[in-house]
Amino acid sequence: MAITSANQLELLQTAEAVAREKMIDPGLVxxxxxxxxxxxAKSRYGAEMDIRVSIDRKTGRATFTRVRTVVEEEELENYQAELTVEQAKQYLDDPKVGDQYIEEVPPVDMGRIAAQSAKQVILQKVREAERDR
Known part of the structure; x- marks a missing residue:
C-alpha cells in the first residue's frame, strides 16, 4: 500500500483522531x-540503510529520505549508510568527515506484514504516551 495523495490527509486525520481519543499530543502519534x-521502508530497502520519514503536519505528505554520513576512506564499513569524502564531492560542496548527504527515495509499497508491523509500532508508541501523560 503506497501512500498516495488521497491517503496523505487521512494519515493526519487518523493521527488527530487517535490523539483525541487517547488524550495525547497529535505530534506524538x-x-x-x-x-x-x-x-x-528499511525492511524493503535494507536494514543497513539509514532511512528516515518525515510527515508534513499540514499536507500529510510523507517524505522518505536516505541519510549517508561522510567518513574517511579507511573507515568506510557500510556502503549503504556511509560514503567517502571523495564520493561525497559528487553531491556536496566541500564535504568533510561527519557531514551528511540526504537524498529523497521513493515511498515504499507496504505489504501486509510491513503494515502490521507499522501498526504495532504506532500502538506501542501510543501506549507509552498514555502512560507518560
Missing amino acids: VEAMEESLARA
Missing part, C-alpha cells in the same frame, strides 16, 4: 507513524 513507516 505522527512521530510514531514516521517511525513505523521508516521501519517498513
